[in-house]
Amino acid sequence: MLPSQFIEAAGFPNRWQERDLQEYLAKRLTERGFHTQTEVQANGGRADIVTNWQGGAIVEVKKYLDRDTIYQAVGQLNLYGLNNTHKLVVMGFLTPDAKGQPSALHTASFVEQNPRIQVVFVNTEDEWLPGKRMASSMLVQFFSLPKLSLPKLDLGSFIWWFRVAKANPMLMVIVATLLSVMVSLMLRELNYCQQTNQVWSCLFSPPIN
Known part of the structure; x- marks a missing residue:
């Protein structure tokens, strides 16, 4: 989905800001049953979203993700991630600049070599698109309960x-x-x-x- 289509479907204001996308993503996570906080103090900065999604994640939201903004977000997340084990997630729209898209995708692939880092282009993944049905809140909460554990298999x-x-x-x-x-x-x-x-x-x- 094009960013412009996403913005219209999500009901963002005409002069939307990064915070509009941040609040949208936080709401989607809450709808899925995850505990979510925004603008959280973290090691001298402010993390856009902190959530128990994926067992604990710190999310840095950018309007558009290209090579430079991905590196910038990863730098911020590395600071926020000191002294904790949270997943570090960059989220935003894939840049609409066709020339910059291959570089953005390559950069995402490069930084994700660190298993702690994840890059999410929200307009390219179904689970984040406006109008897409979310998983049952209670079901997600049930499977994310910390007391539940599965036996470890020797594979x-x-x-x-x-x-x-x-x-x-x-x-x-x-x-x-x-x-x-x-x-x-x-x-x-x-x-x-x-x-x-x-x-x-x-x-x-x-x-x-």
Whole structure:
């Protein structure tokens, strides 16, 4: 969605300011069930939005995001993020300057190499567009309760097998073929047992010495 379309759909005033976008985003987060504060004192500055979204996030809002404003926002967030572990999020419209868009996208990709930093072009992501239905507030709150925790799974073996499969696709074809043959033989044996009315003895016959 073009920034002009977004602004009209969101009901921003004709001479809208950065604060209008800030309040809009804070409202959207609140609608999703997150606790949200604006203009929060943070390490000598004022963070635009502080919220428990993503487990805790500090948001710096800019009207338009190009290369320079992204770097500026990241610099501010690095200051606000001292002595805490909040996610650092830059939010704003993707610059309408077609020549500046590739640079903005590249810069966003570059700064996001730091897993703590995220850049959100609000006019390009459905969840922030005006009129889009938000997730149920109570449902979001339920899943964001700090007391809830999921068991930690050891995915090391899975990742190792995935990498092996990715590097050796023929190996996976062979494994899949063997599994298919084994299943086919088992089904054929079961079918034979059914035809001879010996299902019970087939399934529970003692092992042969």
